[in-house]
Amino acid sequence: MTESRPPAFLLTTGEPAGVGPELSVAAARRFAASADGSARLVLVGDAGLLDTTAARAGVTLRELPHVEMLHVPLAVPATPGQLAVANGPYVVATLQAAADAALTGTADAIVTAPVHKGVISDAGIPFSGHTEYFQHHAGVEQVVMLLAGGGLRVALATTHLPLRAVPDAITQEGLGRVLRILHDGLRDRFGLATPRIAVCGLNPHAGEGGHMGREEIDVIEPALRTARAAGIDAAGPFPADTLFVPAHVAPFDAVLAMFHDQGLPVLKHASFGHGVNITLGLPYPRTSVDHGTALDLAGQGVADPGSLFEALDLAVEMVARGRQARPATGT
Template sequence: ELVVIADPGLLRQRAQTLGLPLKLQEADFSTPAREQAAGTLTILPAVGTGPEAAHANATGLIAPTLSAPAEPGTLNRNNAAYVVKTLELAADGCLAGAFDAMITAPVQKSIINDAGIPFSGHTEFLAARTNTAQVVMLLAAGELRVALATTHLPLADVPAAITRDSLACTLRILHADLQSKFGIREPCIAVLGLNPHAGEGGHLGREEIEVITPLLEQLRADGMHLLGPLPADTAFSPTLLAQADAYLAMFHDQGLPVLKYAGFGNAVNITLGLPIVRTSVDHGTALDLAGTGAASDGSLRAALELAIELAPQSRAQASQ
């Protein structure tokens, strides 16, 4: 059962604008999940309404409401707190066991910050909300999975951020979640080098010699199956693709161009290291397409399908 965390009035307005049939039903967390017919969305109960409300009121899972009208494609800082509230409800519902996973749509970070609410992104928000010290960004397109050792850093700052401690933490999280969330018992992780040709024996950089290789040897001794450090220009060959369950790229534009070429519009962003399952689309808000019905739903569908796939594995792991 899919529960949409949004203002019910907004859902009705958008359905009317797009000429879509829509029936809303309130979630009942005291009963098993229900099958949903086409054109039906489950929403959080409103305060004090219906038989479902008592349990919802007790858990705090109440439908959020907009502070101002929401016009398609128009940002309104008065609704910034509403956007953050939807994320809080989803995360808290997952932590409480009401939801098995959460799927996030794109968010316009600038308008939230303009409203005076510090917000650097979904990933950082969810890490703080779940008291998680470190998380890892993983993008997936089909069977190709690419995690990042660093995320949104200027390229000049990347080498200093590649340390043994940071890489060890990233690889341990990646390895653990490939096991617990993806159900891969003995994952094989391909680790890219930082420099061209993985440093060319130290002639094109020494990070591979001084940081990456010693760490990989240490983690191999702990039982991890790791390939590398590999030259990034040949790491995505068919032979290596067939071996690797996931790749670890040293920086954003090293690994993600390959992934987005392989699955642009259908890739999924997964946050690893959280105590919950969180998937997301791999694109931005596309405000020019809001309310037109022309935006592609491919990535959202893929994020939903992957969340459904990951949820049972994560639930089984949590019960052990």
């Protein structure tokens, strides 16, 4: 990839029956309004669907400056609010097209509108989420889901797992990888030279000295000692119910929660609709919205595009920071 060309941001437009297409059109209009030729936005999805969606909003996509489309055809026509299993493979095809472009260097970052995991799985495609899909596609051993918003950054040691599977999925080695990726991501993607990370315990009261579980003693504390010896500023494990008190969390740049619903309810309470989901550990920046497909709002023009706007803005910042850190490599 050459650093002299304008960066390209690929926006996958999500579940075609959800709010993704209309939010993507809103993001394209906003992007074009401030476009100066220093970047390109590429909408990844069915061109006819996007044109129709844009027309309902009074927008002609093909006239927006520095906005392009990467056409991926629908299997069947999409109706707002009505899922079609036949379009499950279409959604995955949009993700593959974007991921291929990012890995080959023709795109600099991926921003994703929401998808519906259930309809993809119903189509016979095992799919647990964007995060896991991009990890598998890139062939990386580990990625970290980080959500940012409301003055908080919350990362997850485990992602989309049944609660009964979480303790077995948390290991010293795995936590060590997560902490390294989180530390490096905060430094490289967010520009924090010496990030401070607070780590939640798994059990109530962080195990209370082993009386409510030994995962803190046997797994988390040894992983933190190893991480600190490697130069990572990671403190804890802290009881999750008090860590998020503003005075307690304020000194830290990010919190590492042990499972999905331990950390994300707090962050979404503080920022829902304007938070950003980030995948750390990929060879390119990837950001996304903090909400789902909102089928009940689709096609009405009332869905709030704030989270997608924030996700695109953060991707732009990340790419700019990365380019500033690297010398130009020619034309």
